[in-house]
Amino acid sequence: MTTLNSTYAKPFLTVPEQIRQLRGRGMDCGDDAYAAEVLQRYGYYRLSGYWHLYRDRPVPPAPRFDGEGREIRLETFVAGTRLVQVVSLYEFDHELRMRLGDVLSTVETAFRFFIGHRLGRVDAFAHRHPWALGATRQEDPSAPPEPTTAHREWLEEYDRHEQRARGDFVVHFRQQYGPHLPIWVATEVMSFGVLSSLYDLMLQSDQEILAARFQVRTADGRGDRGALGNWLNDLRNVRNICAHYGRLWNRAFDVTIDAPGQARQDADDLLAPLADDGTNNRLYGMLLVLRHLMLSIAPEKDDVVDLADFIEGKSRTVGFGMEQLGLPDGWRSSPIWDRAFALDRLPMVAASLLDRAECMTAAETRASLTGAEVIDEKRIRTPAQAARAKKAAQGSLLRTYLKHDVVIEVELGGTKFYPAFQFRDGKIVDALAEINQALARSCGGSDLTDVARALLNWWQTPHPDLPQDVDGSDRSPLDLLGSVTEEEFAAVIDESDARGSFAVSDLG
Structure with a gap:
């Protein structure tokens, strides 16, 4: 026989006994049929959580809180407490x-x-x-990460x-x-x-x-x-x-x-x-x-x-x-x-753009610009000085790209991101830069996030005027860019009507 580790000693009560106990403690339970119905439907223990606040408090000078700071409630109920009210509270909950x-x-x-x-x-x-x-x-540098x-x-x-x-x-x-x-x-x-x-x-x-x-x-x-x-x-x-x-x-x-x-x-x-x-x-x-x-x-x-x-x-x-x-x-x-209240939509738009393309942070983008040219490159520098000069040149190059609207930038939560497909061999893809600049400047004063969305839409949307893929499906400008040289890409885009599909009207 299992020995229970519990001090619980309250007796089992039938439903009629539960009703008598509630009445004895001051609750108006209505007629027996109603009281029995709700106690059998919901249960005495479940309803007890809803009648707890209707229980009497100790009368001063008796303490109102126990040693752990919990409010003390007596077994008796506040005058006028009704079971139907407790049930209404339960049904609301x-x-x-x-x-x-x-x-x-x-x-x-x-x-x-x-x-x-x-x-x-x-x-x-x-x-x-x-x-x-x-x-x-990785506790051991010589071992693979775990x-x-x-x-x-x-x-x-x-x-x-x-x-x-x-x-x-x-x-x-x-x-x-x-x-x-x-x-x-x-x-x-x-x-x-x-x-x-x-x-x-x-x-x-x-x-x-x-x-x-x-x-x-x-x-x-x-x-x-x-x-x-x-x-x-x-x-x-x-x-x-x-x-x-x-x-x-x-x-x-x-x-x-x-x-x-x-x-x-x-x-x-x-x-x-x-x-x-x-x-x-x-x-x-x-x-x-x-x-x-x-x-x-x-x-x-x-x-x-x-x-x-x-x-x-x-x-x-x-x-x-x-x-x-x-x-x-x-x-x-x-x-x-207020039912008319709305959050700023731009963070949602920006986050969706980061899901659509592999992106680098500003620091990662600067580090990838290995083609940046250092001013006075022939000057003799220590390795540390050379590293600083190269880093400065990379930062300057990214700022130049931004100044001339040739790179897609997405800002979210104070962090700036750049789709990685824009860069090749340590610099921006020249043919891409020319297209980005022309399309971006056609957007007028639109928000930069909306401009980035419009540009990504153009780069990622298949266009019927571009050469089809091997399976016969239409290719997007981005698909084409990834499969041919820059010179071939520029020639195909110039010969097609692909730029005409750029939808400035979709902004906002």
Whole structure:
């Protein structure tokens, strides 16, 4: 016989005994049939979380808090407490879970795409390759890098999810290609917790790009990767509460929501309330996070505003305080709850451009410009002086490219990126530079991000006037550039009407 390690000694109560106990403690339970129906439908223990606030407090001078700072509540109920009111509160919370779950599903689905898409551009199986994630360590310089413990443990957990997956699309992949799934399929079979951990393993630069896409910013404007990682964990936590029918009303969450660096620095920032202890572990904090994310994911949808309206309406009809869900006085005055409010679209556009082409940072681009000519090259210099002179020449060359509008530049989160296809043999491709300059200058005063998008659209879109590929399909200017010499490329473009397809009207 198993010996239980528990001090619990309360007796089992039948439903009629539960009703008698509630009445004996001062609750109006209505008639026996109603009370029995709701107790059998929802359960005494589940409902107890909703009648807790209706229990009496100790009368002074008796202590109101225990030794751990928790408020003491007596077994008896405040006069006038009714079971029907408790049930209304439970049913409100149930509907709140359902509505919140729908919003969480939209956000979760989007992050499955964005994380998988960001990694997929590097390698179809990036999640299995620690080098693609930056999840390696090298204690011995003479030995090859090894996966980090975090990646090994993550992969073991992910493999359990992959092996259990039985969807039609999974069966198709296994039959066609083998047991393992590419990242864009893998993100569909892993739990949200495993997905959140995968984000934590990604390269810092990739994390920052994703955070900047969603305008989760540090104090200096970069993507706040730590805050976004925290948000993913918070989303997982609340999703699990919803999935397991947990209580949202009057609940302090176990996981505290981080305010991004910019919001901590600026009290007027829309997300500044996340720095408050009364918000960052309550439902209002999660609503702020969801509203902010949905403004990037599906800006045309007002689901989170609808949810806030629902809570406000039910607070009047059911009878609970908005502060019990963390909503502060004056919360409506924040512009984020205006249905017409919108986030800046340009970070979303810029991030999508970084997904479309391999890009280098400004530092990486300068370092790649090995063809930059040093002024007074014949001057005798020490190796250190020569290195500095070369670095200065490379920086000067990139500035010259930018001054003359010959290079595509994408800025996101304060970091500037340059599509790598623009450079060959240590300098810009001359034929490309001439085209970029002419097309860019035809854009007038358009925003640089929109100009970059229009240029990438032109370079990457197949054009019927260009020579076809070997399989008979149309080729884009970029396809052509990668398959012929610069001279041949320039001649073909000049002879065709390809430049005429540049769509300035698509800007903005």
